[in-house]
Amino acid sequence: MGPGFRRDDDLGSNLIITCPHCGARPVEEFTFLGDAKPQRPTSNDPSSMEQWFDYVYLRDNPKGRIDEFAHHSGGCRAWLVVTRNTETHEVHGTVTAKDYAVRAKKSGR
Amino acid sequence: MLRESPLKDVVRAGRYGADKGAPGVTLSVVHPLSLVMVIARKGKAKAAKESLTAMRGATVMWAGPDQYYVKGAEAAALKKKLGDAASIIDQSHGRVMFRISGPKSRALLAKGTPVDLHADEFPIGKSAVTQMAHVGAHLTCTGKDDFELSVFRGFSESFWEWLTEQALEFGYQVN
Amino acid sequence: MGSFRLSSGGLIDRCKRLNFTFDGESFQGFAGDSLASALMANGRMLMGRSFKYHRPRGPITAGAAEPNALVELRSGGRKEANTRATMVELHEGLEAKSQNRWPSLGFDVGAINSLASSIFVAGFYYKTFMWPKSFWEKIYEPLIRKAAGLGAASREADPDRYEKSYAHCDLLVIGSGPAGLMAALAAARSGGRVILADEGSELGGSLLFEREEIGGKTGLEWARGVIAELASMTNITLMPRTTIFGWFDGNIFGAVERVADHVAAPTHNEPRQRYWRIIAKKAVLAAGAEERPIVFGGNDVPGVMTASAMRHYANRYGVAAGHNIAVFANNPSGARSLRDLRAHGLNATAVDHPIINVKGGKGVKAAVLAGGHDIPCDAIAVSGGWSPIVNLMCHRGTRPVWNEKLAAFLPPDVGAEFVAAGSANGKMLLSECLTDGAAKGTLKGKPPAVPKCKDEAYAISPLWWVKESKGKAFVDYQNDVTVKDLPLAAREGYNHIELAKRYTTAGMATDQGKLGNINAIAILAEATGKTIPEIGTTTFRPFYTPVSFGAFAGPFTGKHFQPVRKSPLHQWGEEQGAVFVETGLWMRSSWFPRKGEDWLAAATREVKATRNGVGLCDVSTLGKIDVHGKDAGRFLDILYCNTFSTLAVGKARYGLMLREDGIVMDDGTTSRFAEDHFVMTTTTANAAKVMSHMEFVHQALFPELDVTYTSVTEQWAQMAMAGPSARATLNKIVDGAKLDDTNTPYMAAREISILKGLPARLFRISFSGEHAYELAVPADFGNGVARALMQAGKEFGIMPYGIEALSIMRIEKGHVAGGELNGTTTAGDLGLGKMMSTKKDYIGRVMAGREGLVDPKRQVVVGIRPVDKRDRLRAGSHLLTRGQSPSLANDQGYITSVAWSPMLNMWIGLALLSDGRNRKGEVVQVFDGLRNHHMLAEICEPMQFDPENRRLHA
Incomplete structure (x- = not known):
């Protein structure tokens, strides 16, 4: 996913994320990729360009809850979706990106 | 040809550090080292795990979701045993x-x-x-x-x- | 001057004398002393100069909140500035210097600022140094820095080691006074994993100096009994000399353990400090309360200190701050000091009127009381009440809560995972502290019984500053903020506490307002007609006290700044005399100089030998990924813009991977070894990124695919064998049938056996343009196989070549690499547009068709060569239409890669040029802005050497 990777450095000891595979780990083991809500368009027709543009570039920046991609790059290497509160830093839950994607595809979002 | 450890000139037996x-x-x-990564294929996680659990003489270590490191078993033998239930990747070197x-x-x-x-x-x-x-x-x-x-x-x-x-x-x- | 060391008492070891120096002068103290107590014992109350007015200053506390007695420790690489003399443990050979004075502590030229103080009021810097703008850099800033700086950092490297560590516990107890000890005891007895941390050199907190009675023993005896019990338990870790400096999300606490700050130098085996990240299920803040001064004229004269500090020095260190002491307090701390100081035989008197001024410069001579009469004295003990040390509980943004009765801010409720106990929680009676500690420390069951103790009643009548004060009355000692500055800030519109802080500098720097903040708030409240809770506090942020950079860096400095990654052929490279260059974390053999050769001469020789015979290059660092599974081909089709599902088993194919935005991400060859098994390669630089990308594409976008992928980069040592004699060389080590164009044609990928039974992967692929192979063997055999190949190739003049020679050859062949795959180029820009499939979905397909990405005027890859063959092309030079001057509007592109071509005998390059494909043969202007050099060059095909690719098949 090229640009947009952010790696937390050693100083920022903050969030604890409970990886479904590895258990509770501090944030420095994770790499983040922003909002997980946008779904990749299924069409390859050039007429779908606007949808693609939204998918690639447009991200909400909510105050409050957000579903966010987190890669357990310093652990089991699973992509996760962490639901956290941008205001309070509270982590509400974590699922694998796989389960999140399957659920999203089922709900047809 | 003998296997050459990357640490052969680095690791020296002896007593070091504080002397208390x-x-x-x-x-x-x-x-x-004999270390093989085994990753279950889609829908075969249970079968792969069962085959590995039944193995004798090798140590099976969890290494991620539906992934294991198997110590002390040849990759070829594991491939034979697990068939298409898993990908077998030698990491001994x-x-x-x-x-x-x-x-x-x-x-x-x-x-x-x-x-x-x-x-x-x-x-x-x-x-x-x-x-x-x-x-x-x-x-x-x-x-x-x-x-x-x-x-x-x-x-x-x-x-x-x-x-x-x-x-x-x-x-x-x-x- | 009488002796300041009391004849008896204190926790010092009078049999153990320690020598130390202060400003070059030699002194003696005792084991157990702090630097401040030892200096005071020697009659040295003057320890520093203030920040702005350079006024003489002595310690005002005996602890971490000390704003005045800031000293520089040690020298050379071990020099440490701005340490608090009150917290420095005395040790043999300690070397300390005062700061902020010139030329000496006793006579400081900067003190003249004090005479001109009417212009140094709050906001002075903002008002004075506004203009002319040009004066900032050259005059104002250096001047301010020289005059206003605290201690200076060493410019030498720190010779000591620093470590980092994680810790986990059920309960972290911060502070080891009565509440902290009780909390730790309760938790440890209930079986939890407990950490008890205290910033002091010894556990015990206030019990080390307060005369209390607990359970029929002295407070100290009780504390030592508890500590002994805790020390005997395996489920508790005692961490003295450890400051918890911050509270972070996830209930993680940052801490610094001063492992060897109390000795002259750490031993070889221990670090100076250790940085801890403590992950606590629950934590108790038992950091106690800070005694605050009252603001009155001359309250900064050395010898004025808090009442508790004065009894701390007397009771713990056996040191008198003076012999005739005036005590000024609005709460029972005054009476307590009177009692303790008198017990030591000192003459202590409570003042009957507020102090309005202090006579004396470098030491107290008399206190001037409201009403006009003086009390002769040589020290003044002052107490304006107690402020719970709430800092840590406010680090995540919650504000403390005002309590009118205690005239103090109490810690906020931040949830069950972090609670306060004892005086940090506003409990002012000893019995309350013990009970609170026991309750907060109990993890399960009932709290343990609390020993009986004698309480002293507590009441306070708030008094923030003495209004009749004469002379300068300081609110913030460290920043020289006086009682007049805050109303001035309010008058000038800076009436919010956060604005007033920045305008006056109250509560800034290392002090962070530990001592002065509440007085500042009270004064601002009155100036603005508000109440104290309406004004509120400034934001509490980490760090509670300063943390050294060394502790943050930990062991990751110098050579270990980042991990070093070595190829399995590293040793072979060393044997061949390689010069290694860092590429990401990898050390890659870049060229193999012979005597007298520079890098260019070496690389030139390596290219010639390879193109004329055979060369061997270590390409192990390229990313290698085994892709398995029924859907492996489909997965690769999604990842790459070209198709892999159609690749025949036993074949390799070049692939180009795009990002979802249509820009090229990476390239490399992928080979198929079985229906359900491919081996992908990535560039060295992008290996990790590509792996993360594959994981994302599979798990988040196409989880239905039956595919697995594993990095095998490190499993295989891989060497490129290139040149007309490459096959002949390989054939000398291949088992069984020899390699030929039938069993191993161009782009073949095979599993073979070499050297009598070693398994290997062989790929007939070429980056150099030569008849070439890449041979992969299990890494432990890498050096051995490379040596065998060198032996086998001897008769063909085999030559090791590095990535410099590799780069020259790929530029000669017009192959793109990092300079061209630079995050801005499309497949079309690279001349690889035809690879983009129109028959399948793949990452980046639609976005690559955006208007801007298919614009015919885009800069595309071209070859470039000088018109005058003696000219040297430089990478980064810009291209202009001939005759035009360099400007952004005229810019046509730039040179991405250059090399001296041994085959063409000139500098050649690759460039990105607007509409480049239609400009072959055009002569362009080349402008090297760095060297201000202009030259002419001709645009040509990227592939400048062997354009028919005859050598590939030779």
Whole structure:
């Protein structure tokens, strides 16, 4: 996913994320990729360009809850979706990106 | 041709660091290493796990979702046994394994990993994939105060230098 | 001057004398002293100069909140500035210097600022140094820095080691006074994993100096009994000399353990400091309360200190701050000091009127009381009440809560995972502290019984500053903020506490307002007609006290700044005399100089030998990924813009991977070894990124695919064998049938056996343009196989070549690499547009068709060569239409890669040039802005050497 990777450095000891595979780990083991809500368009027709543009570039920046991609790059290497509160830093839950994607595809979002 | 350890000129047996009686930790390199990664194919996680559990003479270590490191079994034999239930990838040369034991082994490892290694939380047989000194590490508790840890081969020298420096205060023995 | 060391008492070891120096002068103290107590014992109350007015200053506390007695420790690489003399443990050979004075502590030229103080009021810097703008850099800033700086950092490297560690616990107890000890005891007895941390050199907190009675013993005896019990338990870790400096999300606490700050130098085996990240299920803040001064004229004269500090020095260190002491307090701390100081035989008197001024410069001579009469004295003990040390509980943004009765801010409720106990929680009676500690420390069951103790009643009548004060009355000692500055800030519109802080500098720097903040708030409240809770506090942020950079860096400095990654052929490279260059974390053999050769001469020789015979290059660092599974081909089709599902088993194919935005991400060859098994390669630089990308594409986008992928980069040592004699060389080590164009044609990928039974992967692929192979063997055999190949190739003049020679050859062949795959180029830009499939979905397909990405005027890859063959092309030079001057509007592109071509005998390059494909043969202007050099060059095909690719098949 090229640009947009952010790696937390050693100083920022903050969030604890409970990886479904590895258990509770501090944030420095994770790499983040922003909002997980946008779904990749299924069409390859050039007429779908606007949808693609939204998918690639447009991200909400909510105050409050957000579903966010987190890669357990310093652990089991699973992509996760962490639901956290941008205001309070509270982590509400974590699922694998796989389960999140399957659920999203089922709900047809 | 004999297998050549990347640490053959780096790791020297002896007693190092603080000299306060018995060494706090004992360190060694497992070489030659036999280590195979087994990843269950889609829908075959249960079958793969069952085949591995039934194996004798090899150690199976958890290494991620539906992934295992198998120590002490040939890749070819595993391929035969697991068929298309799993991908079999030999990492015997790709990883370097260290053995860390002694009363200070947990204190030493805590300088690298955020994983809670207390015996109640990380009992014998448990494995974790984590990061230590900026290097990805696979860690398994193998005994009361005993651990096995492997890193990618290319990092092994750098990692060894970090590990031994962190062990100075405890006093360490290299076997 | 009488002796300041009391004849008896204190926790010092009078049999153990320690020598130390202060400003070069030799002194003696005792084991157990702090630097401040030892200096005071020697009659040295003057320890520093203030920040702005350079006024003489002595310690005002005996602890971490000390704003005045800031000293520089040690020298050379071990020099440490701004340490608090009150917290420094005395040790043999300690070397300390005062700061902020010139030329000496006793006579400081900067003190003249004090005479001109009417212009140094709050906001002075903002008002004075506004203009002319040009004066800032050259005059104002250096002047301010020289005059206003605190201690200076050493410019030498720190010779000591620093470590980092994680810790986990059920309960972290911060502070080891009565509440902290009780909390730790309760938790440890209930079986939890406990950490008890205290910033002091010895556990015990206030019990080390307060005369209390607990359970029929002295407070100290009780504390030592508890500590002994805790020390005997295996489920508790005692961490003295450890400051918890911050509270972070996830209930993680940052801490610094001063492992060897109390000795002259650490031993070889121990670090100076250790940085801890403590992950606590629950934590108790038992950090106690800070005694605050009252603001009155001359309250900064050395010898004025808090009442508790004065009894701290007397009771713990056996040191008198003076012999005739005036005590000024609005709460029972005054009476307590009177009692303790008198017990030591000192003459202590409570003042009957507020102090309005202090006579004396470098030491107290008399206190001037309201109403006009003086009390002769040589020290003044002052107490304005107690402020719970709430800092840590406010680090995540919650504000403390005002309590009118205690005239103090109490810690906020931040949830069950972090609670306060004891005086940090506003409990002012000893019995309350013990009970609160026991309750907060109990993890399960009932709290343990609390020993009986004698309480002293507590009441306070708030008094923030003495309005009749004469002379300068300081609110913030460290920043020289006086009682007049805050109303001035309010008058000038800076009436919010956060604005007033920045305008006056109250509560800034290392002090962070530990002592002065509440007085500042009270004064601002009155100036603005508000109440104290309406004004509120400034934001509490980490760090509670300063943390050294060394502790943050930990062991990751110098050579270990980042991990070093070595190829399995590293040793072979060393044997061949390689010069290694860092590429990401990898050390790659870049060239193999012979005597007298520079890098260019070496690389030139390596290219010639390879193109004329055979060369061997270590390409192990390229990313290698085994892709398995029924859907492996489909997965690769999604990842790459070209198709792999159609690749025949036993064949390799070049692939180009795009990002979802249509820009090229990476390239490399992928080979198929079985229906369900491919081996992908990535560039060295992008290996980790590509792996993360594959994981994302599979797990988050196409989880239905039956595919697995594993990095095998480190499993295989891989060497490129290139040149007309490459096959002949390989054939000398291949088992069984020899390699030929039938069994191993161009782009073949095979699993073979070499050297009598070693398994290997062989790929007939070429980056150099030569007849070439890549041979992969299990890494432990890498050096051995490379040595065998060197032996086998001897008769063909085999030559090791590095990545410099590799780069020259790929530029000669016009192959793109990092300079061209630079995050801005499309497949079309690289001349690889035809690879983009129109028959399948793949990452980046639609976005690559955006208007801007298919614009015919885009800069595309071209070859470039000088018109005058003696000219040297430089990478980064810009291209202009001939005759045009360099400007952004005229810019046509730039040179991405250059090399001296041994085959063409000139500098050649690759460039990105607007509409480049239609400009072959055009002569362009080349402008090297760095060297201000202009030259002419001709645009040509990227592939400048062997354009028919004859050598590939030779």
